[in-house]
Amino acid sequence: MHGQEKIIALRKSGATPKIVFLNDYPCKTDWFEHGDQATVCTVGDVVQLLDLRFLVGLTVSISSTSETRAKALFDKCKLAKAATVAACHTTPGAPLSSLSGWTAIWRKTE
Numbered sequence: 001m002h003g004q005e006k007i008i009a010l011r012k013s014g015a016t017p018k019i020v021f022l023n024d025y026p027c028k029t030d031w032f033e034h035g036d037q038a039t040v041c042t043v044g045d046v047v048q049l050l051d052l053r054f055l056v057g058l059t060v061s062i063s064s065t066s067e068t069r070a071k072a073l074f075d076k077c078k079l080a081k082a083a084t085v086a087a088c089h090t091t092p093g094a095p096l097s098s099l100s101g102w103t104a105i106w107r108k109t110e
Contacts, residue, residue, distance in 0.1 A: 001050055003029030003040040008054045010038075016058060022073060024064035047072040052080035062087035067102045074104055083108050 007017060017038035024042045031039045042050065047069060060082045064070035067089040074087040089101035 001040060001042050001045050003031065003038070004054050006032040007038050007040070011054060019059045019061060020055060022060055022062045022077070024062070024066065024069050024073060042073065047076055050076060052076055052082075055080045055082040057081065057083050059084040060086070064089055065091070070102060071104075074106070078106055078108075081108070 007020060010016060019037055021037055021039045022042060023039060026043055027039060027041050029039050029041050031037060055077055060077045062070060062073045062077065062085065064073065064087075070087050070089040074085055077085045077087075084105070084107045086103075086105045088103040091101060
């Protein structure tokens, strides 16, 4: 997993990103250098071993080219106590605007 270090540092300073993009495909995670949205890359990681505690109370957007991994990341973010989780599985090469696979949205209701 790459990109979470700066989110953890933000959280320790009392700030939080508005949204965290959890991308399960190769992507840039230098978001903090360019003022982009917080992005974490999980490609190749064992989902069950990921420590996602830095997502507590945050809004998370997950995208993966694997439906199985998208669903596993979705469940893992909910267990990590994210406030809102949206996830999708897209077909590689398909435009992001055309969701071509599984999608789900969950919101914590406490």
